[in-house]
Amino acid sequence: MDWKPIRKSPELQAVRPHLLDYEKTCAGFSWEAVRSELSGLPEGKGLNIAHEAVDRQAAGPLRDRLAFRWLGKDGAVQDFTFCDLKEQSSRFANVLKRLGVEKGERVFVLAGRIPPLYIAALGCLKNISVFCPLFSAFGPDPIRQRLSRGDARLLVTTERQYAKKIAGIRESLPQLRHVLLTDIDDDLDETVLSLPRLMAEASADFTIPPTDPEDMAVLHFTSGTTGMPKGAVLVHDAVLTHLVTGRYVMDFHSADIFWCTADPGWVTGSSYGIIAPLLHGITSIIDEADFDAERWYRILEEQRVTVWYTAPTAIRMLMRAAIEPLKRFDLSPLRLIHSVGEPLNPEAVVWGERVLGLPIHDNWWQTETGGIMIANYAAMEIRPGSMGRPLPGIEAAIVRRVDDSVDVLTEPDVEGDLALRPGWPSMFRAYLHDEERYRKCFVSGWYITGDLAKRDADGYYWFVGRGDDIIKTSGHMVGPFEVESALMEHPAVAEAGVIGKPEPIIGEIVKAFVCLKPGFEPTDKLRLELIGFGRTRLGSAVAPKEMEFVDSLPRTRSGKIMRRLLKARELGLPEGDTSTLETG
Ligand code: ATP
Numbered sequence: 001m002d003w004k005p006i007r008k009s010p011e012l013q014a015v016r017p018h019l020l021d022y023e024k025t026c027a028g029f030s031w032e033a034v035r036s037e038l039s040g041l042p043e044g045k046g047l048n049i050a051h052e053a054v055d056r057q058a059a060g061p062l063r064d065r066l067a068f069r070w071l072g073k074d075g076a077v078q079d080f081t082f083c084d085l086k087e088q089s090s091r092f093a094n095v096l097k098r099l100g101v102e103k104g105e106r107v108f109v110l111a112g113r114i115p116p117l118y119i120a121a122l123g124c125l126k127n128i129s130v131f132c133p134l135f136s137a138f139g140p141d142p143i144r145q146r147l148s149r150g151d152a153r154l155l156v157t158t159e160r161q162y163a164k165k166i167a168g169i170r171e172s173l174p175q176l177r178h179v180l181l182t183d184i185d186d187d188l189d190e191t192v193l194s195l196p197r198l199m200a201e202a203s204a205d206f207t208i209p210p211t212d213p214e215d216m217a218v219l220h221f222t223s224g225t226t227g228m229p230k231g232a233v234l235v236h237d238a239v240l241t242h243l244v245t246g247r248y249v250m251d252f253h254s255a256d257i258f259w260c261t262a263d264p265g266w267v268t269g270s271s272y273g274i275i276a277p278l279l280h281g282i283t284s285i286i287d288e289a290d291f292d293a294e295r296w297y298r299i300l301e302e303q304r305v306t307v308w309y310t311a312p313t314a315i316r317m318l319m320r321a322a323i324e325p326l327k328r329f330d331l332s333p334l335r336l337i338h339s340v341g342e343p344l345n346p347e348a349v350v351w352g353e354r355v356l357g358l359p360i361h362d363n364w365w366q367t368e369t370g371g372i373m374i375a376n377y378a379a380m381e382i383r384p385g386s387m388g389r390p391l392p393g394i395e396a397a398i399v400r401r402v403d404d405s406v407d408v409l410t411e412p413d414v415e416g417d418l419a420l421r422p423g424w425p426s427m428f429r430a431y432l433h434d435e436e437r438y439r440k441c442f443v444s445g446w447y448i449t450g451d452l453a454k455r456d457a458d459g460y461y462w463f464v465g466r467g468d469d470i471i472k473t474s475g476h477m478v479g480p481f482e483v484e485s486a487l488m489e490h491p492a493v494a495e496a497g498v499i500g501k502p503e504p505i506i507g508e509i510v511k512a513f514v515c516l517k518p519g520f521e522p523t524d525k526l527r528l529e530l531i532g533f534g535r536t537r538l539g540s541a542v543a544p545k546e547m548e549f550v551d552s553l554p555r556t557r558s559g560k561i562m563r564r565l566l567k568a569r570e571l572g573l574p575e576g577d578t579s580t581l582e583t584g
C-alpha cells in the first residue's frame with residue numbers, strides 16, 4: 001500500500017507555528033542562542049540540569065505549579081509542585097553530601113517508577129554526582145554487572161529489591177559504600193540506611209556547586225538489543241537539547257499535561273520522563289503500573305493528557321486490544337502523540353488517526369544521542385513510516401564506509417549508514433571504561449549510529465534496519481522493518497519479527513515470526529496465505545520464504561524486538577547477553 005502523507009490543517013498549523021518553515025528555522029538556529037535562553041547557575045557558575053529544570057522554576061512564577069502527578073499502582077495519587085521538587089531534591093543532595101558522595105561519583109537507583117527515583121535523579125544532578133537508573137525488573141546478575149562496570153558508590157532501592165537482589169552480591173561490590181532503602185524507618189546496619197530518616201534530617205536548602213557543562217550528569221546503559229549493553233555518558237550541557245526538542249518536537253506549551261510512558265531505566269524515561277517537561281515548566285504524569293490498555297486510556301482521559309510520548313510496542317498492544325477508545329473515553333484534550341524506540345509501522349501511524357483521532361509522530365534517537373535527533377514535528381506533514389527530518393542544529397547524513405573513511409551519499413533514496421555530525425550538546429561523551437569502542441563510532445568527522453537508513457528527495461529519513469539486523473539475500477539488502485510492516489498490513493497479523501537465515505546458495509533467506517491477532521488460528525492455510533500476501537506486497541526477492549507462528553516475540557525491557565535472539569534460537573546458537581530480555 002502506498003501511504004499518503006498526512007497533512008495538517010491550516011488551523012492546526014496556525015496554533016503550532018514551530019518549524020512551519022523548516023529551512024528558515026534551521027538556517028537561523030544556533031546552539032549559542034539557545035544557551036543564552038537558560039539562566040545558568042547564579043553568578044555565572046555554570047550550567048546544571050537540575051537548576052534549569054527545577055530550582056529556576058521554583059524561584060519564579062511556576063513555583064506552585066504541578067510538576068509531577070504520580071499515579072500509584074494501587075490507586076494512590078501524589079502531587080509535586082516545582083517548589084516541592086526543589087525542596088526534596090535539595091534534601092537528597094544534602095544526604096549525598098553528608099555521606100561523602102562526591103562530584104562525578106555514580107549514584108544508582110534500582111526501583112520502579114516511584115517518587116524517590118525522581119527525587120534522587122534531581123538531587124544527584126544537584127550534587128553533580130552521576131545518576132544511573134536501572135530497570136527494576138533486572139535480576140542480580142545484570143545488576144551486579146552494571147553496578148560494577150559503573151563503579152557504583154551509592155545505591156537507592158527498596159527493601160524488597162535489596163533483600164532479593166543486592167544483599168547476596170554486596171560483597172562483590174567493594175566500591176558500593178552505601179545503600180539507601182526508600183521504605184524502611186530504621187537503618188539495617190551502618191551502610192544500609194533509611195532514606196526517609198536521612199531525608200527528614202537533611203536541610204531543604206542546597207546550593208548547587210559550580211557545574212561545568214561538560215561535567216558528567218547521567219550514565220545510561222543502552223537497551224542491549226544488539227549485544228552487551230554499553231554505558232553511555234551524558235553531560236550537563238545535554239539540557240540544551242532537551243530544551244530544543246521539547247519546543248520543536250514535543251511542542252510543549254505552558255498549559256500542557258504531558259505523559260511519557262517510558263521507564264527512566266532507559267534514556268527516554270530520563271530525558272523526556274524527567275528533564276524536558278520540567279525544563280519547560282509543564283505538568284507530567286508518572287504512572288507506576290505496567291501497560292494495561294484500559295488503564296492507559298483511562299489515564300489519558302482522567303488526567304486530561306495533551307501530549308503523549310510512547311513506543312511502538314505499546315501502540316501495537318493497543319492495536320491488538322481492540323478497544324474503541326473514542327467511543328468509551330473522552331480523549332479530546334489530547335493533541336499530539338509521539339513514538340520512539342523502534343520503527344513505527346505506517347499501519348500504526350494511520351491506526352492512530354483512525355482510532356485515536358490523531359496520527360502518531362515518529363521520532364528517532366538513541367541512548368548515545370541523549371535526545372531526539374530526527375522527528376516528524378508537530379506542525380509538519382507526517383510521512384507514515386518515516387522518522388521525519390533532523391532537528392535544527394543537527395546535521396545528519398547517509399554515508400557509506402570506505403576503508404577508514406566515509407563517503408557522504410547525496411543522492412536521494414540510497415541506503416547507507418545513518419550518521420550525525422558530532423557536536424550537539426547531548427551527544428554521549430564516552431562509553432564508560434570502553435574508550436576503544438567509543439572511538440570506533442567516529443569516522444572521518446561523523447558519528448556512525450549503527451542504523452541503516454535512506455533520505456528521500458525532500459529530506460525525510462526512512463529507517464531501514466539496524467546494521468546488525470540487515471539481511472543479505474540473493475544480492476539484495478533487506479531491512480526487516482520493511483518486511484514486518486508489509487506483513488502487518490494483513491488483517492490477521494498483530495506483529496512480526498523478521499530475520500535472515502543462512503542458506504548456502506542465496507546467502508540468507510528471509511524468515512518471519514508472526515503473532516496473530518485474537519480470533520485468528522495459526523493454520524497452514526493462513527501461513528500460505530501470508531507468504532503469498534508478502535510476495536504480492538514485496539516481490540519474491542524480499543518476501544519471507546519461511547514463516548512461523550509464535551505467541552510472542554522476544555523483546556527488551558524497553559520494548560524492542562530482539563531479532564538477534566530470534567536468530568540465535570533459530571540457528572541453535574548461544575543467546576549472548578540476555579540481561580535486558582523481558583521475561584514473564
Ligand atoms: P544496543 O545499542 O545495546 O543494542 P539499542 O540500540 O536498542 O541497544 P537504545 O539506545 O535504547 O539501545 O535504542 C536506540 C536504537 O533504537 C536506535 O539506534 C534504533 O535502532 C532504534 N530506534 C529508536 N527510535 C527509532 C525509530 N523512531 N525508528 C527506528 N528505530 C528506532
Ligand code: MG
Nearest residue numbers: 222223366450
Ligand atoms: Mg544501540
